[in-house]
Amino acid sequence: MHSSVLRSLLLGCGLLLAVLGCSPHGDCGCTQPPSGTVQGRLVDAQGQPVVGAEVCVVTLSVYDPAHPGIFVQAKGRSRADGTFEIKATVGRHRLLVRAQVGPTVFLPRLGPEFELSTPGMLVAGQDLDLTATAPATLTVAITPAHGAQQEDALLLEQLLLVDGVEYSLPIASLKPAVVAGLETVLFSSQPPGAYTLSLWRSETTGTHPVVGTAKATITLAEGATLDLPLPVQ
Structure with missing residues (x-):
């Protein structure tokens, strides 16, 4: 229980920093840590950028x-020639691409470890090849729906195997709404x-005690459409 609470707090802090822009590209007024630059190029299975x-x-x-994680430190986008x-x-660090470009979805691609050892250092040649895939669709029905004095926090993570260890990558964190009695x-x-889905239900009054949780681990097949009931205990 304590590790889950700590993990939630760490995730919340990361999301807050992302919102505030406290990253190497941010403009929040805080002191930025020493940084370097990484360069590379993305190509598809045909070698096209x-x-x-x-x-x-x-x-x-x-x-x-118990919960090894993948944490995003900085982001960028590939240019017209595929370079970034x-x-x-x-x-x-490592490079991670989990991208959708137009209608095309690519399988997650994690690059080898590299090191920015000194401020101003440049690491080049971090090229990655991407594989297009048929995307899957996941619909989650939370039961029972939360009440008027409650709210739910839902976290979707993808599990990625790296060197024999399964790491979790946060994909989406949101507060589902109830519409026409359905959540x-x-x-x-x-x-x-x-993937793993985790849900925490809490009261919106008083000290916001947790009143229910739910968790599910699922596998999304290529091109699948999955409807998942997520019962709150």
């Missing part, structure tokens, strides 16, 4: 051994793979 795909600089963490250039903090969430255009 992939244009406009989001590229993330990530770190892999086993701070909580991203500023990131000093440290050991449903649609996740469209998702790459196939293993």
Whole structure:
């Protein structure tokens, strides 16, 4: 229970920093840590440049051994020739591409580890090849729907296997609404793979105690359409 609460707080802090723009590209007025630059190029299975795909600089963490995580440090986009250039903090990182470009969805692609050891350092040649896939659709029905004095926090994560360890990558964090007595969430255009859904229900009055939770681990097949009931305990 304590590890789940800590993990939720860490995720919340990360999302808040992202909203505030506290990243190597942010403009929040805070002191930015020393950074360097990573360069590379994205191509598809035919060797053609992939244009406009989001590229993330990530770190892999086993701070909580029960829940190893992938955390985004910086983001950029590929240019017309498939090249990209991203500023990131000093440290050991990897590149991650989990992208949709127009109607095309690509399988998640995690690059090898690289190190920005000194401020101003340039790491070049971090090229990645991407594989297009038939996306899957996931519809989640939360039962029972939350009441007027309650709210739900739903987290979708994709599980990625790296060197024999399964890491979780946060995909979406939201508060579902109840419409006509139904509480449903649609996740469209998702790459196939293993996913985890976690839900925390709390009262919106008083000290906001947690009054229910739900969790499910699922596998989305390529091109599948899955309807998932998520019962709150």
